[in-house]
Structures are given as C-alpha cells and as structure tokens.
Amino acid sequence: MIIALLSDIHGNIEALNACLKHAAENGAERYAFLGDLVGYGANPEEVVAAVARCADQGAVAVKGNHDEAIEKRAGYMNDATKESIEWTRGTLTAKGKKFLSALPMLVRDGAMCFVHASAASPARWDYVDTPAVARRSAEAARTVYTFSGHVHDQMLYFEGAQGKWSAFKPTPGSSVPIRGHRRWLALVGSVGQPRDGQPAAAYTLFDPAREEITFHRLAYDHVAAAQKIRQAGLPEAHAYRVEKGV
Amino acid sequence: MPEQIAPGAVVDGYRVAERIHVGAQSEIFRVSEPIRDFPILMKVPRIGPLEPDENLISFETETLILPTLTGAHVPRFVAAGDLTRAPYLIAEWVKGESLENMLKGGMLPPAEVARIGAAIADAVHDLHLQDAIHLDLKPDNIIVKPDGAVVLIDFGLAHHARYPDLLAEEKRFAAGSAPYVSPEQVLGTRSDPRSDIFALGVILYEIATGHLPFGVPRTMAGLRDRLWLDPVPPRVRAPEVSRWLQEIILRCLEPSADDRYQSAAHLAFDLRSPEQVSLTGRGHKSHQAGLTGQIRRWWRARGMRLRANAKPRSRASEAAPVIMVAVDTTHPDDARQPALRRATARVLSLSAEFRLICVSVIRGGPGAGGSGDSAHLDHLVLLRHWVDPLRLSPQRLSLHVIESPRPEGALIEFARRNNVDLILIGAPNPTQHALAWWRSVASGVTARAHCSVYAVRIPEPELDAEQDDDST
Numbered sequence: 001m002i003i004a005l006l007s008d009i010h011g012n013i014e015a016l017n018a019c020l021k022h023a024a025e026n027g028a029e030r031y032a033f034l035g036d037l038v039g040y041g042a043n044p045e046e047v048v049a050a051v052a053r054c055a056d057q058g059a060v061a062v063k064g065n066h067d068e069a070i071e072k073r074a075g076y077m078n079d080a081t082k083e084s085i086e087w088t089r090g091t092l093t094a095k096g097k098k099f100l101s102a103l104p105m106l107v108r109d110g111a112m113c114f115v116h117a118s119a120a121s122p123a124r125w126d127y128v129d130t131p132a133v134a135r136r137s138a139e140a141a142r143t144v145y146t147f148s149g150h151v152h153d154q155m156l157y158f159e160g161a162q163g164k165w166s167a168f169k170p171t172p173g174s175s176v177p178i179r180g181h182r183r184w185l186a187l188v189g190s191v192g193q194p195r196d197g198q199p200a201a202a203y204t205l206f207d208p209a210r211e212e213i214t215f216h217r218l219a220y221d222h223v224a225a226a227q228k229i230r231q232a233g234l235p236e237a238h239a240y241r242v243e244k245g246v
Numbered sequence: 247m248p249e250q251i252a253p254g255a256v257v258d259g260y261r262v263a264e265r266i267h268v269g270a271q272s273e274i275f276r277v278s279e280p281i282r283d284f285p286i287l288m289k290v291p292r293i294g295p296l297e298p299d300e301n302l303i304s305f306e307t308e309t310l311i312l313p314t315l316t317g318a319h320v321p322r323f324v325a326a327g328d329l330t331r332a333p334y335l336i337a338e339w340v341k342g343e344s345l346e347n348m349l350k351g352g353m354l355p356p357a358e359v360a361r362i363g364a365a366i367a368d369a370v371h372d373l374h375l376q377d378a379i380h381l382d383l384k385p386d387n388i389i390v391k392p393d394g395a396v397v398l399i400d401f402g403l404a405h406h407a408r409y410p411d412l413l414a415e416e417k418r419f420a421a422g423s424a425p426y427v428s429p430e431q432v433l434g435t436r437s438d439p440r441s442d443i444f445a446l447g448v449i450l451y452e453i454a455t456g457h458l459p460f461g462v463p464r465t466m467a468g469l470r471d472r473l474w475l476d477p478v479p480p481r482v483r484a485p486e487v488s489r490w491l492q493e494i495i496l497r498c499l500e501p502s503a504d505d506r507y508q509s510a511a512h513l514a515f516d517l518r519s520p521e522q523v524s525l526t527g528r529g530h531k532s533h534q535a536g537l538t539g540q541i542r543r544w545w546r547a548r549g550m551r552l553r554a555n556a557k558p559r560s561r562a563s564e565a566a567p568v569i570m571v572a573v574d575t576t577h578p579d580d581a582r583q584p585a586l587r588r589a590t591a592r593v594l595s596l597s598a599e600f601r602l603i604c605v606s607v608i609r610g611g612p613g614a615g616g617s618g619d620s621a622h623l624d625h626l627v628l629l630r631h632w633v634d635p636l637r638l639s640p641q642r643l644s645l646h647v648i649e650s651p652r653p654e655g656a657l658i659e660f661a662r663r664n665n666v667d668l669i670l671i672g673a674p675n676p677t678q679h680a681l682a683w684w685r686s687v688a689s690g691v692t693a694r695a696h697c698s699v700y701a702v703r704i705p706e707p708e709l710d711a712e713q714d715d716d717s718t
Contacts, residue, residue: 168410
C-alpha cells in the first residue's frame, strides 16, 4: 500500500491539492502529514480541514512547530513569522485549532516513524540537516524508516555498514530502492513553501511492499498562492518565498 | 541465516549448475533452468562470520545498479534474491573472453591495443551516459565479445548518480583495485567519471607494454604514489608503441582529472583516429621525470586532497560533448557556409571541453572513378579553410573527408561510431525549391541520426502561402 508523505504545507491549499491529486493518480492509498499544516500561507483553515478529512479516514498526522505556535507562544520565531502565526490564529475556527492542538508529536507504525523534526527530541524542533543528526533521530525512532519534514529540502539519509550515516540528494521522479536491512531517514520536502530556488511543490511516495521511495516535485499555480498571501495582508516575505521558491 | 547455494540446488525456481568462478568476494554458478534465449549465471556473495562486510555491501551495490543499466555494453539483469534470505544475482552470461585471459600476462600488438581500447572506451562512455561510473575497471572486468565489442562486468564498486552511494563511507576498501584505481578514488572521491578514464589508461599501458605503470601497491602510501609519480613512458617499455598511442595513454594517466580526457568518447575517437592525435610533450617523452621534476609533481599533489572533493561533474555529454559539423566542401561558396560556421561557433561557446569533428562527404569510393588521393587532399584543405576562422586548438579539432556515394548514410554511420552528441548540418529552406528539404541530406540525417541534429538555415523573407502549398 503506497503511502504519500506530505510535510510543511504552510497554509498553501493550491500546493496541497496538487500533491493530493498527484498522489491519488500514482496509487497512494495512505497519507501521512508530517506537521506544519499552517503558518506563512493564506489558507490555513482549508488546509486543516482537508488534513482532518484525511485523518478521519485513517491518515497519520503529527504536529509541527507552526501548529504548536497557534496555542503556545514561540519566542524563537522572527517577527514576520509571528505575524503570520497571529493572523492564522485569528483566521482558524475553533474546530481547526482543536485539531491542531490534538496532533501527536510522533507516530510509530510498524517499521515506520513519522515526526516533524528529530525523533530524538521532537519538541525541540531540531533541524535534521547532517548525517549525524539523522542517525540520532533514527536511533531514537527505533524503526527502519523515519520520515520527517521541518527542513524544507528533500534528502535521504542512510546507515552504512560501520554505523556511519551518509546523505543522498534524490533526483525528483526517480524511484530509489530503500531496503529494510539498513535504516533510512527521509526528509520528504515542503508541499507549500519549497526553499531550493524552485517553486514546485515537494512531496514523497513510499511503497513499503517494494521498499521503494520516490521524491516528487510538482508544478502548481504558485503565483496565485503568493498573490493570496499578499491579499490577506501577510508579510511580503512570505509571498515572495512562495513565488520564487526561496 | 542465508541459505547455502551450491550446485544442484534450486533457488526461487533457478536450478544452480556447476561453479564457474570463485573470487575473493563472490562465487559464480551456471544456471541450467529455466532456459532463456540467452545463457544466464548466478552470482552469490561470499558472506559469513569469516568474510568481510564489504562483500555484502558491494553485492548490494551491484544489485542496486545493474538492474538500472541497459544497452549492449552491460550484461542483462534477470533477477536478484532477497538480500537477507538468499542473496544472489542472476544476469546474462556474456559469451566472450576476458581481457585478462587475452593478455595472459603478456601484451598485445599496438593496432590491437587501439582497437580494444576504443571498444572499452565506447562501453565506458555508454555507462557514463546512463549516469553510472564503474570505478573498478580492470582486465578481469572487461569481456571482449567475438565481434570485438566490449561488455563491462562487476558493478560492485560502481556509483550511480540517481541512487544512494552505499559505499560512500566505506573508505577502507571502496577505493578499487590497487593497480588501476584513480588518484581521486585513493583520496575518497567516488563521483568522478574521469576516474574510469584513469583506469582505462592503466589498462592501455598494461596491454601495450606488459607492465603496470604504478605496479601493484600493497599499502596506502604505495597507492598514494600515483598522485605524483611520473610513470615510465610506454615507449621506453615497448618501443613498438607509437608516439600518438603514448600521448593518449599518458593523457589518461594525468594525476589531476582536469588534465585527462574529459569524456570516454573523446578517448575512443583518438584511439580510432591516430592521424588526428596532436602530440604534446607526452607523446615525445623518452624518460621519466628526473628528480627535480618528480619533486615538483609531488609538491603539486599535496594540494590534490582539496580539489578531489570539488563539486560533482555533470554528465560527459553535457560537459564534454562530441560535436560533428557536416561541411559541404564541394560547394565552398554556398550561401549557407557562413551561417553554418556561426551556428557552430555558438554551439562550441556553450562548453569548454568540446571536441569538434568536421566531416565532408565527397562522391567517390571504390569504382567511382574519382581522382582518388588528390581529390581527398583538396577537400581536406577546403575543410581546414572552412574551420580556420573558428581558431580552435588542434586538440579539440579533427577533420575527415569521407568518400561515399551515399552522404546521408555515411554521416549517420560516422556520427554513431564516434559517439557524436550533436550534428550540425546546412539545410535547404523548404520553399527554396519544390521538395528541396525532403530530398536533402539534412532531412535524411535528421530523420535517422542517433543523436540531436541542428539543421542550419538562412532565414528568408516570408513567401506567400500559395507558393508554399505548391511545394508540399
């Protein structure tokens, strides 16, 4: 059963819809949302409602730092980010806020662990950005596969024979065998706010039966999504990021 | 615990027959059933408490990469067993002789060295085009088929740009085979296709002279010698090696990858066109560097560690393309000639490491009653005159006059045989004469060439639609 892994949607309903459609067309039957449903983007309520509908049908969803910031002050965030969090708090319905608040920090399911940042300390929101940090997260997860977001780029970390970890930058659309006799940690990319210079939405498909992972990038109407951020009166920086993918 | 695989066993429906090879890392068996339209073999890694881990990792690497490779220069992949239960790999049993067998410790005549070398370079180029690097080229891993083509085997140390490199951190052994491994592999880089060019240089040296340029080092310090050591020139070892072949071999063996051939296609081309190889100091060398020279090389090598970890290279066909331009020297004053030259200059400006092949096809060949050698030479002069304004260094350029009654077929065949990435050719405008384009050599080449074709036209004023309709 193919699992779609979606993270860092950040209130971008256009990007989310594009990824969900692509996932369904490519055989996804399960969904896992790896946090940061809201923040930055102009449609947090729509995104939360869409994820809640999937969760009702069995999708996994975990909490990200932006989701947490809706109910809990996040002193570490910069002013523009705080501004969008406050706007989001004012926009979300009580039902939406309740859904975010109830999200778990980490979910384990068989050989898989889903967590927004590092499984070693999920609430500290550490970036998994080196092989050593990936190793600590995977060891704490105690599963073969760990799927995370938070870092907006797509990356695949894996365990070598001597216990040393390596990083691999995947090619979008090219499936990679990830066999279960060694451990893997995948950063699935950001649906709603990619930052690698390309505005295309990022998400990932994992096929547990074939032990294969495919990282995807999808074109969607990012200009419209950026325009909505401006129209909502949110900081220009957030619109610019979505428009340029930076 | 993995199952024991031995002759007589049936594994996942495959009947294991006799053992045909025992290596340090794996054993190879013939597979007698099921019968396919090509013979197959089963490779089984040697694993167990007494065997090193790397056997399994390089086996895993091979089962990751081989299934993704296609074409005439790799064995066809058939199946792989579950790594944790019954690790095995089933692939085509390529019929031919390994280069190791052909050598039997001796050497080959220079013409044979060039022929086999070019065939190996073709195979390596084909592999590089698929985003893979072999990284363990040696005579054992090269099978020469009865038709002279080469198949590369054993992808246990290979690297593929679209798959995780399981050997990336396994520095202890990932280097390769001691006599053939490139300086950058010794320093831990596994992502440079030019490492295969170095190994191919060692192989050419070995088959041409019967000696290994850097011996068989047994220690890390010994391996590092190739970062600076100036090998004995091949012509000193074997006087029958010509200067052009020595030039090619020593260029492959340059310690810095930037100084080698940048593409296996360029190497194959030179091995097939000795008359086009432009000699530098390498070809004329008659002794190893003296003490001062060796010290200078050693000093330069100290900086190599940093450079070895530079950014990964893009594909050879993009970074170092082979570009062919078809020049009609029988009509030197044709109005399209300057346009074709300008287009060529534009294309060449896009890459620093190109190779340009200028080709003219003249009517003639056996029985054509042409004026033979003198006509050939006349056209060569015209070809040189055509390309002179581009001011290219002789290392980047070669000129060929082909005599053939069928220019279209001759160009297509020449381009395919020389791994050309792009053909530039002058084309008639469809409106110039009725049916001109469809009858032209350009249309035939565009339709049938294996690679991209750039048809160069002179823009012409728009004609009325009626005339256009008449011509089609």
